[in-house]
Amino acid sequence: MIKKDDVLLVAKLARLQLTDIQIDKFSRQLNGVFDLFEKIDRVKLEGVAETSQVTGLENVLRDDKVVPDKSQDILRNVPYRKENLIVVPKIIAEKQ
Amino acid sequence: MNLYELTISSASKLLNEKKISSVDLTKAIFERIDKVEPKIKAYLKVLKESALAEAKESDKRRKAGKTLSKIDGIPLSIKDLFCTRDVETTAASNILKDFIPPYDSTIVKRLKDAGMVMVGKTNLDAFAHGSSTENSDFGPTHNPWDLDRVPGGSSGGSAAAVAADECLGSIGTDTGGSIRQPASLCGVIGLKPTYGRVSRYGVIAMASSLDVVGPITKTTEDAALLMEIIAGRDPLDATTLDVPVPKYSENLDRNLKGLKVGIPKEYFTSGMDKDVEEIVKGAIKKLESLGARSVEISLPHTDYALATYYIIQPAEVSSNLSRYDGIKYGFSTLRKNKNQALEEVYFSSRGQGFGDEAKRRIMLGTYVLSAGYYDAYYRRALKLRTLVKQDFEKAFNSSTSGVDVIITPVSPTPAFKIGEKTSDPVKMYLSDIYTVPINPAGVPAISTPAGFVNRDGKNLPVGIQIIGPILGEEIILQVSHQLEKAINIKQKPDI
Numbered sequence: 001m002i003k004k005d006d007v008l009l010v011a012k013l014a015r016l017q018l019t020d021i022q023i024d025k026f027s028r029q030l031n032g033v034f035d036l037f038e039k040i041d042r043v044k045l046e047g048v049a050e051t052s053q054v055t056g057l058e059n060v061l062r063d064d065k066v067v068p069d070k071s072q073d074i075l076r077n078v079p080y081r082k083e084n085l086i087v088v089p090k091i092i093a094e095k096q
Numbered sequence: 097m098n099l100y101e102l103t104i105s106s107a108s109k110l111l112n113e114k115k116i117s118s119v120d121l122t123k124a125i126f127e128r129i130d131k132v133e134p135k136i137k138a139y140l141k142v143l144k145e146s147a148l149a150e151a152k153e154s155d156k157r158r159k160a161g162k163t164l165s166k167i168d169g170i171p172l173s174i175k176d177l178f179c180t181r182d183v184e185t186t187a188a189s190n191i192l193k194d195f196i197p198p199y200d201s202t203i204v205k206r207l208k209d210a211g212m213v214m215v216g217k218t219n220l221d222a223f224a225h226g227s228s229t230e231n232s233d234f235g236p237t238h239n240p241w242d243l244d245r246v247p248g249g250s251s252g253g254s255a256a257a258v259a260a261d262e263c264l265g266s267i268g269t270d271t272g273g274s275i276r277q278p279a280s281l282c283g284v285i286g287l288k289p290t291y292g293r294v295s296r297y298g299v300i301a302m303a304s305s306l307d308v309v310g311p312i313t314k315t316t317e318d319a320a321l322l323m324e325i326i327a328g329r330d331p332l333d334a335t336t337l338d339v340p341v342p343k344y345s346e347n348l349d350r351n352l353k354g355l356k357v358g359i360p361k362e363y364f365t366s367g368m369d370k371d372v373e374e375i376v377k378g379a380i381k382k383l384e385s386l387g388a389r390s391v392e393i394s395l396p397h398t399d400y401a402l403a404t405y406y407i408i409q410p411a412e413v414s415s416n417l418s419r420y421d422g423i424k425y426g427f428s429t430l431r432k433n434k435n436q437a438l439e440e441v442y443f444s445s446r447g448q449g450f451g452d453e454a455k456r457r458i459m460l461g462t463y464v465l466s467a468g469y470y471d472a473y474y475r476r477a478l479k480l481r482t483l484v485k486q487d488f489e490k491a492f493n494s495s496t497s498g499v500d501v502i503i504t505p506v507s508p509t510p511a512f513k514i515g516e517k518t519s520d521p522v523k524m525y526l527s528d529i530y531t532v533p534i535n536p537a538g539v540p541a542i543s544t545p546a547g548f549v550n551r552d553g554k555n556l557p558v559g560i561q562i563i564g565p566i567l568g569e570e571i572i573l574q575v576s577h578q579l580e581k582a583i584n585i586k587q588k589p590d591i
Contacts, residue, residue: 002463006463010462011459013462013466014414014418014459014462015439016443016446016450016459017443017447017448018455025452026456029521029522030456030459030460030463032520032522033406033456033521033522036402036403036522037403039403040400040403040473040476040477040480041476043400043480043483045476048482048483049479050475051478051479051482051536052305052478053305053335054292054485054536054566055337057292057334057335060334060335062331063331070198070199073198074198076196076198077198077424078425079422079423079425079426079428079431080423080428080430080431080434086423088423089435089436089437090437090438092437
């Protein structure tokens with residue numbers, strides 16, 4: 001059972017600002033989704049390996065080759081920049 | 097016949113015979129768009145000027161005997177999840193509105209190198225989260241067969257554009273059915289290739305271990321043609337497979353005599369509309385009449401596949417969407433207020449930029465990955481994924497008299513009404529019940545039109561799903577092609 005507190009905690013972990021209406025709505029809706037997950041407890045999974053990808057590829061390396069620099073193009077989309085630098089706001093806010 | 101009604105292969109033939117020009121063809125497409133697009137709303141962006149310039153270039157090349165490929169001069173559309181150099185790419189989300197990619201995704205680059213005329217970018221559920229295209233932050237797309245109904249999703253704009261003759265073919269993505277389900281609901285072909293067969297470089301990521309890129313077309317032959325161009329290893333996507341790409345379009349005429357078709361009993365339980373089931377069974381009969389032999393099989397973990405998918409997928413979504421932080425690109429409250437502290441920027445940019453469905457999935461994913469729940473949900477889902485994958489391996493294993501292909505429905509119902517499922521995410525998730533098990537297993541599957549059912553006096557298309565073993569694109573394309581010829585649907589939507 002997902003409670004309102006769970007939604008608040010998860011939203012905090014995920015850095016999502018929610019309105020009060022959203023908090024109520026998501027609490028209800030997420031419970032419905034978790035009902036879908038209940039049945040996974042019914043399967044015996046001891047000794048079953050985990051699958052996180054299906055290609056079986058490992059350590060795929062690229063050639064050690066210089067490629068054209070795209071940084072100027074990439075910087076075009078940055079919300080706040082000074083010349084070639086991305087401005088990141090203060091991590092700790094000052095007390096008001 | 098109107099030029100916009102052509103298939104890729106028939107247009108290619110006419111272009112080569114110099115009976116039509118790419119400019120004529122492209123103009124016909126834009127006339128068609130002018131006429132039907134106000135009703136369908138398949139496109140987020142139409143690129144008329146650049147497309148006509150590309151068509152002109154293609155005609156020049158053809159005149160000089162320098163045609164690049166079979167799709168040189170063919171008007172195609174691209175799901176707006178693919179980065180296109182200097183052309184806004186939004187993923188149908190507010191958080192990426194005005195985002196101008198500095199590079200082309202590998203698939204767009206390959207299609208451009210082959211001479212594609214890019215008609216426009218098609219609508220989708222924001223970040224490909226959805227089964228109806230209603231989650232688009234820029235408004236829903238309408239099904240060409242009934243404008244009150246959804247085209248399916250998430251590649252709903254692509255499927256609707258192909259069905260409405262607003263392009264000759266399109267490229268979509270499929271994480272849990274996003275190519276196959278809209279193809280079925282719009283009456284077109286949709287191929288989800290083997291995971292790793294087609295590069296994902298430059299495709300805005302949804303769930304990286306499940307995402308695949310594939311064609312949505314009017315015919316199987318067209319899907320085969322596009323696969324020859326888009327498939328293959330890409331040094332920029334380390335998950336692509338280093339396996340030669342067959343000439344899919346040249347090997348479609350296979351005799352189906354002796355083909356062993358598996359019918360998984362778990363896919364024919366309750367929940368499917370009766371007339372949809374009849375169409376699927378009719379298609380199986382058709383294959384039998386072509387010499388195939390059907391056998392009942394079991395994919396015993398089918399019942400757990402949906403839960404497995406809806407744990408793994410949001411977990412990967414929450415991780416992939418963490419990059420939208422208001423600092424690097426996309427919507428940011430920092431643009432208006434440069435005095436915000438870092439955390440404020442995160443919370444407010446993500447809170448205002450993401451739509452409801454993205455938020456739900458981010459929260460679900462964050463929850464199943466969080467301390468205390470990781471083992472109970474995420475780790476269990478990874479183990480269940482192994483069992484789901486093994487179900488398919490066993491079914492196709494030739495040493496245990498395995499089957500050549502598996503046939504199932506694509507969707508339990510035809511296209512549903514716009515608004516019918518938007519308030520209940522679980523109802524929406526369940527519309528993918530027959531397509532989601534395929535992605536965790538990584539196998540290829542194609543949706544092929546098989547007939548129509550009637551709802552409210554309108555004919556709505558129904559597709560069947562043909563599933564193959566890993567790298568079995570060739571055989572499912574062959575079966576789809578034979579079935580397409582045998583069923584021979586002539587009907588077009590009346591828009």
